[in-house]
Amino acid sequence: MTKEKIKQAALVAFAKGGYEGMSLAEVASAVGIKTPSIYAFFKSKQDLFMTIYHELLDEHAAQLVQQTNVMEIEGSEQRLRKVVEAMLDYHLREQTKTExxxxxxxxxxxFLKDEMRSRFAANEQQIRSSLVAIFSEGIEQGDIQSEPLHELVDSFLCLLDGLFLQTFYYNKETLETSFFHAWKFYWQGISNRTANC
Amino acid sequence: MTKEKIKQAALVAFAKGGYEGMSLAEVASAVGIKTPSIYAFFKSKQDLFMTIYHELLDEHAAQLVQQTNVMEIEGSEQRLRKVVEAMLDYHLREQTKTExxxxxxxxxxxFLKDEMRSRFAANEQQIRSSLVAIFSEGIEQGDIQSEPLHELVDSFLCLLDGLFLQTFYYNKETLETSFFHAWKFYWQGISNRTANC
Amino acid sequence: MTKEKIKQAALVAFAKGGYEGMSLAEVASAVGIKTPSIYAFFKSKQDLFMTIYHELLDEHAAQLVQQTNVMEIEGSEQRLRKVVEAMLDYHLREQTKTExxxxxxxxxxxFLKDEMRSRFAANEQQIRSSLVAIFSEGIEQGDIQSEPLHELVDSFLCLLDGLFLQTFYYNKETLETSFFHAWKFYWQGISNRTANC
Amino acid sequence: MTKEKIKQAALVAFAKGGYEGMSLAEVASAVGIKTPSIYAFFKSKQDLFMTIYHELLDEHAAQLVQQTNVMEIEGSEQRLRKVVEAMLDYHLREQTKTExxxxxxxxxxxFLKDEMRSRFAANEQQIRSSLVAIFSEGIEQGDIQSEPLHELVDSFLCLLDGLFLQTFYYNKETLETSFFHAWKFYWQGISNRTANC
DNA sequence: AATGAATGAGCCTTCATTCAT
DNA sequence: CATGAATGAAGGCTCATTCAT
Incomplete structure (x- = not known):
């Protein structure tokens, strides 16, 4: 359907040039229609942008929550690691959406600055509570050091952010190496090693 | 001097809107001149952009190297921590430049995509070698685990990137808390704790 | 009936914005249909316009003739005054149509300029002959000065036009005051006052 | 100068098509420049419009006041008549501006509705006070009936409005005839004829 | 009778840039 | 140095209209 094609093309264009740098003409041409036809589906450039933005936000949140909650099988390290891997995987697979x-x-x-702040806060809260669950379980099971949950979450999010940023300027291999090493020391930092001594 | 004022205003404008989103008219008006006057100093928008870009890149590299090398006084943890703090400090102080x-x-x-990659690689190499120095010294002194240097550097850069990204959406306090916690576990992860057992 | 609703909404829109300023989309939305549906009833914007225009012209002419002819009861002053009052009343009541x-x-x-002139001329002729009847009767009965009929009609039409124009920028009260005073001196000017001396 | 030519062409275009009906392209082409060049002189279509509007308003007011005040030579009838004639003359001479x-x-x-009302009120007040002067002098000299000044002014303005409106649909000759007859009875209505009996 | 999709024409406006002064 | 004037290119958007369904 045309509407879907417009959204797809617009997503690419927005990702490439940002809001200002994207032009409706470019999108229309990619879809194979004339610029004004876009207005049959979206009432303005902003509307098109917002539609994509909200859909992506939902998809992204769903993805994250799913990855954090679904599997209660494995140990704490595996679970946390899976969260990171899932994120990296998503970002590598859906580079355009990530961009x-x-x-x-x-x-x-x-025009987005205001909405942004609140959305972002809500989003982070969602993620944090998912993580809290994993960490508290990990502590109960003796895998993770008994430290304040929010501290553990803070440090985990920092790791996540770091790897996320690297998505942008590392290629897949370099990124995986980086992840491997970062994770190694991160896990050493939070895991319960008293047993080993 | 007008040229300097133009660069200053352009920096702000570029930071706010990106290359496409910034307009020469806006800059001129901020400086208090008319748009064509800019062409007395820069031969095009791109030229203006590149000038600022290169100057900033140099300044930034200098800053980083300096922060990494200068102080050979304190212990490994203090030195590494100072690196992070210096970076955060710079980014908080010079928000516009960072943006x-x-x-x-x-x-x-x-038009920058190509130049970018190489510049970035060079920049990173510079930083890496500075860090290698710190880490190897730390290992020698028994503060840091004897692990492959590039692995330690990788994990450190990931921490740095994570905190850097957070610069954008956390306020100063939240950021400092995040840093505090991230650092705590990070240091636990790389420091030599065998002595403690 | 949809067709009627379209005409009604279009009338309002044309009155508000003129031919160029009115948009079919605006009309459709007011009616609660989609723009192309209008084409099921009118073959073009111009057609819609002309339909309304002609209907209104007929209605208006009928109104005027009726007001001028109906009442043969009262004296000349009352009859002429009623003509003016009827016009003012119509314009105040049907502001949209008047506009x-x-x-x-x-x-x-x-595209209307040509048709306009002829229509207008015909319309005026109709009114003039109605007025001639009133004035000649007034002269016969000694109420009005024995002056050339077309002169009396000219001056009456000028009064009518003046008050009509004032419809647009005076509110009801101001307009009535203006009418009261204008009429007072107008009647003094045409009535037969020799009897009083 | 180009700016003046733009204003001239825009005046014509606005008069012909109204605000919505006028296009900057049309104006530019009339002046012999390209559309964006207009923006070197006026910051928007609205600005262009307002500039013309205010200038015309001033010119018009000046014209009217001048015609009403200057000549204190002749008798009341001549003075009042001159006011009307001057107005008609102006409107016939400057048809575009009048339109x-x-x-x-x-x-x-x-966007003008608000400013309009107040401007109009101020304008009318100016005219009214000029007319009051003439009428009161006329009464003192025994030319005009001793009636409330504002009533006389009301009736005079109504005459003026009527003739003004006729400017639009009568040609010069018809208009002059209409003026001649309207004035004849109007003057009979306000002049002091007791002396004649 | 109504509409979803599409479009050509046109509108106002902004922008980077040039050039003579 | 600085600017006034001008412009080609492009951008977002509206509009009347068509056509298949």
Whole structure:
């Protein structure tokens, strides 16, 4: 359907050029229609942008929550590691969507600045509570040091952010190496090693 | 001097809107001149952009190297921590410059994409070698685990990137808390704790 | 009936914005249909316009003739005054229609300019002959000075036009005061006052 | 100078098509420049419009006041008649300006509605006080009936409005005839004829 | 009778840039 | 140095209209 094709093309264009740098003409041409036809489906450039933005936000949140909650099988290290891997995987697989979301989050167009802050806060809260669950379980099971949960979450999010940023300027292999090493020391930092001594 | 004022205003404008989103008219008006006057100093928008970009890149590299090398006094933890703190400090103090550089690095305008990659690689190499020095010294002194240097550097850079990204969406306090906790576990992960057991 | 609703909404829109300023989308939305549906009833914007225009012209002419002819009861002053009052009343009651007609008459869209002149002339002739009847009767009965009929009609039409124009920028009260005073001196000017001396 | 030519062409275009009906392309082409060049002189279509509007308003007011005040030579009838004649003359001579002003006054674009009302009121007050002077002098000299001044002014303005409106649909000759007859009875209505009996 | 999809034409406006002064 | 004037290119958007369904 045309509407879907427009959204797809617009996503790519927004990701490449940002809100200002994207042109409806470019999108229309990619879809194979004329610029004004876009207005049959979206009432403005902003509307098109917001539609994509909200859909992506939902998809992204769903993805994350799913990855954090679904598997209660394995040990704490595996679970946490899976969270990171899932994120990296998503970002490597859906590079365009990641670029779009990152761009918007870091450099939102003026009209978005307000909505952004609140959305972002809500989003982070969701993730945090998912993580809290994993960490507290890990502590109970003796895998993870008994430290304040929010401290553990803070440090985990920092790791996540670091790897996420590297998505942008490392290629897949370098990224995986980086992840491997970062994780190694991170896990050493939070895991319960008293048993070993 | 007018030229300097133009660069200053342009920096702000580029940081706010990116290459596409910044307009020469806006800059001129901020400086208090008319748009064509800019062409007395820069031969094009791109030229203006590149000038700022290169100057900032140099300044930034100098800053980083300096922060990594200068102090050979204190212990390993203090030195590494200072590196992070210096970076955070710089980014908080020079928000505009940071925004500009980040934007360019993550979402470079088309004509920059090529130059970018190489510049970035060189920059990173510089930092890595500075860090290698710190880490190897730390290992020698028994503060840090005797692990492959590049692995330690990888994990440190990941921490750095994570905190850097958080610069964008955390306020100063939240950021400091995050840093505190991230660092705590990070240091636990790399420091030599066999002595304690 | 949809067709009628379209005409009604279009009338309002044309009155508000003139031919160029009115948009079919606006009308469709007011009616609660989609723009292309209008084409099921009118073959073009111009057609819609002309339909309304002609209907209004007929209605208006009928109104005027009726007001001028109906009452043969009262004296000359009362009859003439009633003509003015009827016109003012109509214009105050049917403001939208008045605006539409006035706009078209004073500033017709290009394609109407020709038809306009002839229509207008015919219309005026109709009114003039109605007025001639009143004036000649008034002269016969000694109420009005024995002056050339067309002169009396000219002056009456000028009064009518003046009050009509004031419809647009005076509110009801101011307009009534203006009418009261204008009429007072007008009647003094045409009535037969020799008897009083 | 180009700016003046733009204003001239725009005046014509606005008069012909109203605010919505006028296009900057049309104006530019009339002046012999490209559309964006207009923006070197006026910051928007609205700005161009307002500039013309205010200038015309001033010119018009000046014209009227001048005509009403200057000549204190002749008798009351001559003075009042001159006011009407001057107005008619102005409107016949400057048809475009008249069309522009009338259009704006009767059917102002949305953004003007507010300013309009107040401007109009001020304008009318100016005219009224000029007329009061003439009428009171006329009464003192016994030319005009001793009636309340504001009543006389009301009736005079009504005459003026009537003739003004006729400017739009009568040609010069018809208009002059109409003026001649309207004035004849009007003057009979307000002049002091007791002396004649 | 109504509409979803599409479009050509046109509108106002911004922008980077040039050039003569 | 600085600017006034001008412009080609492009951008977002609206509009009347068509056509298949």
């Amino acid at each position: 779009f979301l990152t761009r918007v989050n870091l450099f939102p167009p003026d | 500009f550089l980040t934007r360019v690095n993550l979402f470079p305008p088309d | 539409f007609l006035t706009r078209v008459n004073l500033f017709p869209p290009d | 522009f002003l009338t259009r704006v006054n009767l059917f102002p674009p949305d």
